[in-house]
Amino acid sequence: xxxxxxxxxxxxxxxxxxxxxxxxxxxxxxxxxxxxxxxxxxxxxxxxxxxxxxxxxxxxxxxxxxxxxxxxxxxxxxxxxxxxxxxxxxxxxxxxxxxxxxxxxxxxxxxxxxxxxxxxxxxxxxxxxxxxxxxxxxxxxxxxxxxxxxxxxxxxxxxxxxxxxxxxxxxxxxxxxxxxxxxxxxxxxxxxxxxxxxxxxxxxxxxxxxxxxxxxxxxxxxxxxxxxxxxxxxxxxxxxxxxxxxxxxxxxxxxxxxxxxxxxxxxxxxxxxxxxxxxxxxxxxxxxxxxxxxxx
Numbered sequence: 001x002x003x004x005x006x007x008x009x010x011x012x013x014x015x016x017x018x019x020x021x022x023x024x025x026x027x028x029x030x031x032x033x034x035x036x037x038x039x040x041x042x043x044x045x046x047x048x049x050x051x052x053x054x055x056x057x058x059x060x061x062x063x064x065x066x067x068x069x070x071x072x073x074x075x076x077x078x079x080x081x082x083x084x085x086x087x088x089x090x091x092x093x094x095x096x097x098x099x100x101x102x103x104x105x106x107x108x109x110x111x112x113x114x115x116x117x118x119x120x121x122x123x124x125x126x127x128x129x130x131x132x133x134x135x136x137x138x139x140x141x142x143x144x145x146x147x148x149x150x151x152x153x154x155x156x157x158x159x160x161x162x163x164x165x166x167x168x169x170x171x172x173x174x175x176x177x178x179x180x181x182x183x184x185x186x187x188x189x190x191x192x193x194x195x196x197x198x199x200x201x202x203x204x205x206x207x208x209x210x211x212x213x214x215x216x217x218x219x220x221x222x223x224x225x226x227x228x229x230x231x232x233x234x235x236x237x238x239x240x241x242x243x244x245x246x247x248x249x250x251x252x253x254x255x256x257x258x259x260x261x262x263x264x265x266x267x268x269x270x271x272x273x274x275x276x277x278x279x280x281x282x283x284x285x286x287x288x289x290x291x292x293x294x295x296x
Contacts, residue, residue, distance in 0.1 A: 002064040002149050006273045010056035018043070019050040021060075025273050026156040031149075034066045060273075068148035073129055075104065077122065078115030085141060086280045092117065092128075092144050093267060093280045098259035102133040102142060117144055132158065132165070135232065137249065140167065140264025141280060153272050158229065163269040167224040167234060168213075168288050170261035172254050175242025177220055183208045183237045187230045196250050197232045199240045206230045208237045214290050219246065221290050234262060263288050 008021070016024065018041065022032050032050075034040065039047040040063040043054065054060070083095040094113065096102065101112040109115065117128035129145040131154040143163070145151050157163035171177075188203030190196035197203075207227035214221040220243070224234055235251045238244060244252035246261040266281040 002147050004062045004064070004149075004273065006060045006062075008054050008056065008058045008060055009275070011275055015053055017051050017053055018048060021054050022050075026153045028152050031064070031066070031152075035062060038063075038065060040065055064149045068151075073127075073148070074107070075112075075114045075118040075128065076108070076110040077119040078110050078112065078117075079119070080111070080116040082116050082120050084120075085282055090146055090150055090272065092121070092146065094142055094144065095282060096134065096139055096142050098137055098139040101136045103130060113142060114144075121146060131155075131163075132229070134264055135235075135260075135262075137260035138167075138262045138264065139259070139285075140262075141165075141267045141282065142264070143267055143269065143280075150272055154269070157269055161227065164267075165226055165264055166266040166268075167226075168263045168265050168284060169222045169224055169234065169238065170246045170288060170290065171220055171222060171238055171243040172246055172252065173215070173218055173220055173243060174254075177212060177215075177241075177243055180209075180211045182227075183210065183241065185237060185240060187233060187236050193250075197230065197236050199236060204228075204230055206233050206237065208234060210238075216290055219290060221288070259287070261288060 086093040186203035239251035
């Protein structure tokens with residue numbers, strides 16, 4: 001059983017019932033049902049009907065005493081050391097290196113980020129649960145839940161864009177680039193290579209915002225924000241417009257000289273069961289800096 005204790009902080013003069021508060025907190029309807037039927041949500045130590053108004057500074061206890069949706073995620077312990085950027089009782093944010101897979105595709109694998117997280121968290125009698133992933137070649141921040149009961153809440157934050165990710169990329173300027181723009185091009189499967197995606201009219205909606213931070217005659221450093229989360233979205237969008245990411249083995253035909261120059265440097269999300277917005281950010285690593293650049 002997972003238990004969560006919260007001191008409710010009223011926003012302005014809102015008057016929310018128990019039901020409305022759970023909806024605001026993005027608790028799935030099925031879980032709301034379990035909490036009500038099993039009387040596993042307590043207000044100041046007592047069960048109250050879902051029509052009861054919650055008052056400022058009320059103590060709310062939720063006992064998640066039912067099977068979670070994502071309890072099937074099991075990982076072998078890994079041998080790598082985590083680069084932990086932020087951690088609290090509910091989540092851990094780690095900085096993944098380029099070349100490491102986020103999660104295993106086979107139960108026998110033990111060299112992915114989630115295997116390393118399993119080794120770290122199992123010492124605390126905890127386990128990692130996936131919220132999102134980044135490509136094997138991409139480096140940077142990954143948010144991981146310590147309990148499966150938060151995963152659907154984070155999924156809803158991803159859908160509503162409350163949970164946002166921002167990236168830095170160094171691109172080759174095979175074509176001219178504007179100082180900023182929004183790329184709105186649908187992405188689907190590449191019919192010639194099952195590993196790849198491509199811009200195609202019958203693809204899924206995909207939208208990316210970019211801002212040029214620095215550039216020199218051959219390359220540019222971009223700040224990128226995802227409005228959707230399609231597979232390889234940043235890599236496909238940039239390559240399709242003539243700005244392939246440096247060292248991209250799938251979408252850049254230019255000479256490869258190292259790891260992919262794509263780095264997830266910022267994560268923003270709403271702390272579950274609160275109104276607090278949490279931002280986790282790391283400094284720009286040296287491998288993501290332009291040489292002989294000039295400011296835009």
